[in-house]
Amino acid sequence: MAQxxxxxxxxxxxxxxxxxxxxxxxxxxxxxxxxxxEHLAELVADGELDAEYxxxxxxxxxxxxxxxxxxxxxxxxxxxxxxxxxxMHEVLYVASSMRLPxxxxxxxxxxxxxxxxxxxHSDAMACRDTGWIQIFVENGQEAVDNTLCAFRIAEDNNVLxxxxxxxxxxxxxxxxxxxxLPEQSQVDAFLPKNNYPLPLDTDKxxxxxxxxxxxxxxxxxxAQEVNLRKSKETILKVWQEFGKSFSRYYKPVECYxxxxxxxxxxxxxxxxxxxxTTIDKMRGEGxxxxxxxxxxxRPFPFxxxxxxVKDIKxxxxxxxxxxxxxxxxxxxxEIRSALYSQNNRPEIVSFxxxxxxxxxxxxxxxxxxxxxxEIAETGSDNExxxxxxxx
Amino acid sequence: xxxxxDELTWKDLEIGAVITEPGxxxxxxxxxxxxxxxxxxxxxxxxxxxxxIYCPEACRFQNKEGYFEADLFYCKGCGICYRECPTMVITMxxx
Ligand code: SF4
Ligand code: SF4
Numbered sequence: 395m396a397q398x399x400x401x402x403x404x405x406x407x408x409x410x411x412x413x414x415x416x417x418x419x420x421x422x423x424x425x426x427x428x429x430x431x432e433h434l435a436e437l438v439a440d441g442e443l444d445a446e447y448x449x450x451x452x453x454x455x456x457x458x459x460x461x462x463x464x465x466x467x468x469x470x471x472x473x474x475x476x477x478x479x480x481x482m483h484e485v486l487y488v489a490s491s492m493r494l495p496x497x498x499x500x501x502x503x504x505x506x507x508x509x510x511x512x513x514x515h516s517d518a519m520a521c522r523d524t525g526w527i528q529i530f531v532e533n534g535q536e537a538v539d540n541t542l543c544a545f546r547i548a549e550d551n552n553v554l555x556x557x558x559x560x561x562x563x564x565x566x567x568x569x570x571x572x573x574x575l576p577e578q579s580q581v582d583a584f585l586p587k588n589n590y591p592l593p594l595d596t597d598k599x600x601x602x603x604x605x606x607x608x609x610x611x612x613x614x615x616x617a618q619e620v621n622l623r624k625s626k627e628t629i630l631k632v633w634q635e636f637g638k639s640f641s642r643y644y645k646p647v648e649c650y651x652x653x654x655x656x657x658x659x660x661x662x663x664x665x666x667x668x669x670x671t672t673i674d675k676m677r678g679e680g681x682x683x684x685x686x687x688x689x690x691x692r693p694f695p696f697x698x699x700x701x702x703v704k705d706i707k708x709x710x711x712x713x714x715x716x717x718x719x720x721x722x723x724x725x726x727x728e729i730r731s732a733l734y735s736q737n738n739r740p741e742i743v744s745f746x747x748x749x750x751x752x753x754x755x756x757x758x759x760x761x762x763x764x765x766x767x768e769i770a771e772t773g774s775d776n777e778x779x780x781x782x783x784x785x
Numbered sequence: 786x787x788x789x790x791d792e793l794t795w796k797d798l799e800i801g802a803v804i805t806e807p808g809x810x811x812x813x814x815x816x817x818x819x820x821x822x823x824x825x826x827x828x829x830x831x832x833x834x835x836x837x838i839y840c841p842e843a844c845r846f847q848n849k850e851g852y853f854e855a856d857l858f859y860c861k862g863c864g865i866c867y868r869e870c871p872t873m874v875i876t877m878x879x880x
Contacts, residue, residue: 491801491802492801492802492803493800493801494801554800554801591800592799592800592801592803592805599807600799600803600804600805601803601804602801602803602804603801604802604803604804605810606802607790607813609790609791609814610790610793610798610802612795613793613794613795613797613798614795614798614802616795617795617796617798617802620795
């Protein structure tokens with residue numbers, strides 16, 4: 395039986411990447427992702443993980459090396475954060491459109507400037523159109539479980555897409571948590587060998603990432619879009635099978651005390667755990683309040699999300715990123731468009747907060763919920779409310 | 786590939802638009818960029834082949850009589866053959 399062991403979440407992610415028998419790791423260290431790739435470098439150097447560790451001079455090169463590796467059919471992992479993810483940006487599109495199953499941990503970090511190593515979701519949101527599967531986790535156990543699931547999802551021949559696992563830098567990456575790591579035999583039973591269907595092979599040469607003139611580009615992009623949307627079926631199936639094997643279940647939209655709620659708060663990532671405490675407190679006071687979290691950000695779970703909010707009056711959305719000069723937080727603007735076509739849509743109130751590692755406490759969430767409910771009644775001329783800014 | 790490129794649907798593409806057939810760039814019709822095409826008066830042609838050597842598309846071929854014609858599937862209408870021909874066989878005509 396697997397033992398629950400106290401360890402730093404970054405180390406635990408390294409351990410699950412090892413248990414997944416990863417063939418190639420290529421990464422460039424950047425705070426707050428560093429401990430993940432340092433631990434993997436140690437495991438390879440100590441001979442505990444039989445993998446190729448490719449040290450590179452930048453994240454652009456890290457992702458480029460991952461392309462080549464995944465194209466040969468090797469199980470491929472990398473990790474990054476913040477500016478590093480931005481430096482990879484153009485290569486991210488190549489990975490998804492070439493359908494290369496790469497797994498990447500992103501320790502969410504705010505973008506410069508001013509320079510911040512602390513967490514928010516501006517790096518994650520800047521990648522929402524890159525064609526990757528994006529999954530948000532809230533704590534160490536979820537990070538470990540979903541990293542394992544990510545390999546199986548990415549490499550499934552009905553998917554063949556790269557997957558980002560988003561965990562908040564420091565708030566998740568650097569804390570020591572009790573982690574249940576699976577046994578090698580359990581991992582081997584859950585995760586089949588990578589069987590990439592069209593690998594680079596000198597006996598059967600193919601050309602990848604080739605020229606696509608106007609006559610074919612639209613077809614290529616539509617094929618990619620259909621495939622990413624369809625990947626949700628496999629993601630659900632993999633989470634279901636993970637639940638059967640490990641008794642921990644994951645859903646694209648997670649609900650907490652949503653039964654008979656008329657107001658829901660929506661969060662993503664680690665702050666959800668603080669928000670739950672607030673929900674418990676306000677429920678204790680008899681308020682009909684619940685919390686929903688979007689775990690699967692891409693492909694966006696339209697059906698599950700609409701189902702989760704269909705009976706409520708007010709939806710208060712917390713974004714941890716700003717779409718500058720735009721309609722407010724990226725999450726809220728997507729949610730507004732997901733609900734626009736619905737007959738019974740709730741009042742939606744948009745908050746932006748928790749930027750660059752700024753904490754939101756239990757009392758802070760209470761303030762967000764209370765003023766959100768008030769704005770839902772009275773209306774507001776603002777595209778969004780900024781939480782916690784000093785006037 | 787059995788279909789022509791403009792008949793391929795999104796379902797016909799390999800995963801990631803990978804190309805499994807060598808040399809399929811030959812199916813790429815560069816001729817549709819053209820606004821002018823070369824026309825020839827071969828009575829002045831000395832069959833020197835300069836037009837063929839200079840053609841950047843390598844689309845000039847020798848016909849049965851040994852004269853060099855342009856394959857209009859690929860000819861981009863750049864006019865280099867017209868410029869290089871020493872005996873002014875070629876004129877460029879608007880499409
Ligand atoms: S016009 Fe240009 S492309 Fe066409 S045959 Fe002449 S040299 Fe070749
Ligand atoms: S360059 Fe002129 S003369 Fe020479 S082969 Fe071509 S058409 Fe004939």
